[in-house]
Amino acid sequence: MVENVSRTVLSNGVRVVTESIPTVQSVAVGLWASAGSRDEEPRLRGISHFLEHMFFKGTERRPTAKQIADEMDALGGYLNAFTDKEFTCYYARVLSEHLPVGLDILTDMLTGSLFDPEETAKERKVVLEEIKRRDDDPEDMVHDLFAETIYPDHALGLPVIGSVETVSAFTPEDLRGYVARRYGPKSLVVAAAGNLEHEAVVALAEQMLGSLPAGEPNAPLTRPVATPGHLLYSRPTEQVNFCVGVGGYGQHDDEKYPLAILDSILGGSMGARLFQEIREKRGLAYSVGSYCMNHREGGYFAGYGGTSPENFEECLDLIRIEFEKVRKDGVSEAELQRSKNQFRGALIMAQESMSSRMTRLGKAELYFDKVPPLAEALAKIDAVTVADVHAIAEAILPADASKLTIAAVGPFEEADKEALAEAE
Template identity: 50%
Template sequence: MSQVLKFVLPNGVRVVSEPFDSVQSVAVGIWCHTGSRMEQDEQAGISHLIEHMLFKGTGRRSAEQIAQEIEGRGGHLNAFTSKESTCYYARVLSDDLDNALDVLSDMLLNSLFEADELEKEKRVVQEEIRKYEDSPEELVHDLHARNLWRGHPLGRPIIGTHESVGSFKREDCLGYMGERYVAGKTVVAVAGNHDPEATRATVERLLGRLEGDFGLPAEPPERAEPLEALLPREVEQVHFCIGGEGPNSYSEERYSMAVLDALLGGSMSSRLFQVIREQRGLAYAIGSYKGAYREAGAFTIYGGTSKENFDEVRALVRQELERLRTEDVPEEELERAKRLLIGSMVMALESTSNRMRRLASNELTYGREIPLEEVIAAVQRTTPGDVRSLAEQYLDPDAMNLTAIVPG
C-alpha cells in the first residue's frame, strides 16, 4: 500500500496526501466539517444551498469559467453535502493539480453570492426538492430518518424544505460560512500522482489566510418508541424502510455490522435478496444498508413491492431478522460475506476519487488514517457469535420503525 502523509498548516488546515505514480491523474477535495447536522432548525438546507452557490462565480471567475478551467483541461468538477460534511472536489491530470486547487480555493474563499444568482439558485434547489418528493424510492429514506431521529438534526433532510430554502438571504449564507467554513475544520485530501510537499506548499499559499474553529456538537438523539408511518401517495408500489438504531462511527461493532449487512441484504447473494426476490419474485428492489455518524447509527432494510405482496414481504423480512437473532450464521456463509466485503473495499481503492474520499473521511471522523489492513483484520475477526449478538441488540423486529409510501 502507498504511504499516507499528513500536514497541519499553521492556521489549522489539515492536508492528507496519498501519492502513487501508477496513474496519471489525481483527485483532490476540500472538505469542510459541516453539513445538515450542524444546522439550526431555521437553517435547514443552508449547507446544501451554499454548496450550490460556490459554483456561481467569484471575483476572479464567472460560473462558466469555473467549469471551463477544470473541464477544459480534461478534468471533472463537482461537490456534495452530507449530514456531517461538505466537499468540493476535482479529478484532473497530474499536471493540473495546482490549477484545480486554485479553482477550488477561489470558490471557497471568494464566492460572490450575488443577490440575483442566489434567488435563482434557491428556485433551482426548490425544483430539486420537488423532484425528490416525486421519487418515492428516494423520499422514503428521509422520512424514515425523520421517524427514527425525531426532533434531532440527524433526522432532517440535507436538502432542506421549500420554506427554509426560500427564506435564506445573502447575509445568512455568508454568516454561516463565517462560522463553519473555518481553518480548524477544513481538510484538503489528495490522492494520486502528485508531490506531497509541493501540494502542501500550494495549499498553504492558497488557504493560509483561512482562520477560526468551532466545537462539534455532541448530543445523541434520544431513543424514541418505534412507530409505523404509512404515507398514501399516487404510486404503483409500496416503498418501505424497516429499521432502527445501529453502531455509531466510533463503535468497534461497526466492522461486524458491515459483515451482518453483507449477509442480510448487502448484495445479490444476501439472504433478503435470495429469499424475497430470487425464490419468490415478490420484489425488484430489496436490500439493507447501515449509516454511521458521530452521535448515532442506523440499520435499515429497504424494499419496493406491490400492495398485495407487502404483508408477505414484511413477514419474510421478520423471518430473516429472527433467524439472525436465534441461529448462528454458518461459517461458510460468514466467510463468503467477509470475502465480499473485503473485495469491495480493495477494488474501490483502484479509484483515486475513492481513495481521496477515504482519506478525508478518516481524518474528519478519527483524526488519523486507518490502514486498510486494520479494517480487513477487524472484518476477519468477526465470528458467528458476533453477528448473532449484534442481531439481538439491533435487529429486534418489534423495536424497529416502519416507514412506507403506499398507493392511495
C-alpha cells in the same frame, strides 16, 4: 498492501492528507468541510446543501458559473460536490500537472464566492426543483422519511436538502454568515490521491488557505436514540417503497464491524437472505436489500425494498421473519466467510479509483483525525466470528416486531395505516 499516506496540519488548523500513487497520471483532490445538516439551526435547515450549489455560481476572480466550468473543462478535468449530514465535499479530478489549478478553483470557490443576490434567487429555484424531484421519487424519499421516523427529535434525522420553507427564505447574508461560522480552518481538510508530492500539496494549501480566520468548532451532539414506530406516507404511486430498521452503531464503535457482516449477509448482495427470499424465491420485488448508516454519534440498520401495494404486508412479514431467524439462530460459517470476502474485495477494488482513495482520506480525517491503514479495517473484519455476528443480531434486532421502525411511501388509505398499527 503498501500505502503512501502523509498528513500535515497547517498553522491555522487546516489538515492536508495525501496518498501518493506514482503509477497513475491523474489526481483526485477534495476540499472537505466538517459542516453538514447536523450543524444547522432550525431556520437554516438545508443551508449546507444550498451552499454546495452557490459555491459554483461565481467568485471575485471567476465571476460567473460558466467561467468556473469553462476553466475546468479547459483542463480536461471534472468538478463536482456533495453534501452529507456530517460534511460537505467539493472535489475535482484532473491530470496530475493540473493539480495546482484544480485546487485553486476549489479554494477560490470557498474563499471568494460572491453570493450574488440575483444568482441566489435563481439557484433557490433550482434547489426547490430538486426538492420536488426528491418528492417525486419515492425510492429516494423513503430513506429521508425513515431517518426522520427513527430519529424524530435529533438533527441526524433531518433531511440534508432542507424544506421548501427554509430554502425559500435563505439570503446572501445567511450564506456568508454560515461560511464564516462553519468553514473555518479547523473544519477543513484537503484530501488528495494520485500522482502527487505531499510537500507540494501542503505548499499549495498553505498559499491558498493559510490565512483563513478561525471559525466555530462543531458542537457535539447527543447520541441519537432509535425510536420504534411507523410512518405510511400516501402518494399515488404504482409501488410501495419501504424501509424497516433499528438503531445501530457509530463510526467510533467497534460493533460496526460485525454489523457490517450482518448487513452483508441479510441484504448486501444478490446472494443475501433478503434478496433470495423476497426476489428470487417469490418474485415480490425488483429492488430489495439492506444497509448500515454509521454517523459520528450513532447509526442505524435498515432493510428496504419496493413492491406492489398488495404485496407490501407480505414483504414486511418476510423481513421480520429473516430478522428473527438471524436473531435466534445467528449465521453460518460459510455466510461469514463469503461476507468477509465481499468486504475485502470491495475495499481493495475501490483502491483502483483515485476518487475512492481521496474519499477515504477525507472521511477518515474528519471522523478520526487520522487515516487508519486499510490493513487495520481488514484485520478487524477478519477477526469477526460467527458468535460476534450473533451477539450483534441479538443486541439490535428486537424479539417484539412492534419495536421496529417502518417508513413507507405508496398509495395508502387511512384503513392501511390503521391495519399496520393493529398488526404491530
